[in-house]
Amino acid sequence: MADIAFLLLIFFLVTTTIANDKGILLRLPPPPDPLQEQLDIKIPDRNIFTILANSKDQLLVEGEPFEGSMDDLKNDVKKFILNFGKPTPDGIEIYNSLPPQMKAFVNANGRNPESSDDPTSLKSIVSFKSARGTSYDLYVGILDAMNAAYNEVYASRVGITTEEWLSLDRSNSMQKEMYNRGRSGIPRAISIAEPD
């Protein structure tokens, strides 16, 4: 009996693949509509955080070569989002809704007139452009850092850790409310340009 069970056990051991369906979700922009004219929206440079990667996997962040770790990049992005350089009325409202320790973070690191106005729509955009020769590994790393910055902002807005934020279950109404509260007013403005 035990022998047969052993045999079956070994068979299932070998054939098992623990499914991992986890990853970084990204929404592609819809295909360009030939009938619609391209809208030319002017966004001042200070409201765009540019990350460029070349085919040698070197980074250019805000016009300067970047050699720090992905963690440093995440912190730079976070400072950029929470800069509040010249907030609009909507931005001021968001600032007032932040928990005290985030206000302290803004006042210690932000308030730079050369950086983003506030985190509302079109006032702070994180832009990433890679080259065709950039490695996929680096691409995922940067995507991860940009998402991490936003998730940290969202998580600390509702007073939980980033881990807890990521495991929020949106089918649960209480957790969904928390999720919406964290995200309200601060869109995840990540723009990924086509590599050339």
Add this chain to the structure above:
Amino acid sequence: MPKFKKNSKTSEDIPTAALPDIIFMLLFFFMVTTVMRETDIMVKQKIPRATQLTKIERKSLVSYIYVGEPKNVSLYGSEPKIQINDVFITEEDIIGFVNTEKDKLDEVERDQITMSMKVDVDVKMGIISDVQQELRKANALKILYSTIKRVAEK
């Protein structure tokens, strides 16, 4: 003369009466967790690591695209290739593939189709970008870069 004599009367055997039970328990565990692999992956798959992972809520909406260097280099060359189901395809075939995958879903859910990109770390962005352009044309806009959880290094 040793002070403490080993009590040689105790049996040294491990009781094996519960062994079948334990084996059966393991067997059931693996039987339940097993997902039979439908496709034979013919490209190298060393999945990158990341920290900010999202879990897919509806598995039925997911289709997989594998990209990587072929395992059989002598037959297929060492340039990264795109694999879908059991075959290698070129970029132009992606629209057709997305449409057949969409046909399997309910009409209301077709826009929600998620393409899971299982890409090897050594692949360059050029091919990924080509795939994404085709996916945009095919109106499959939700993509998931499949990654493994990175353990924080501290």
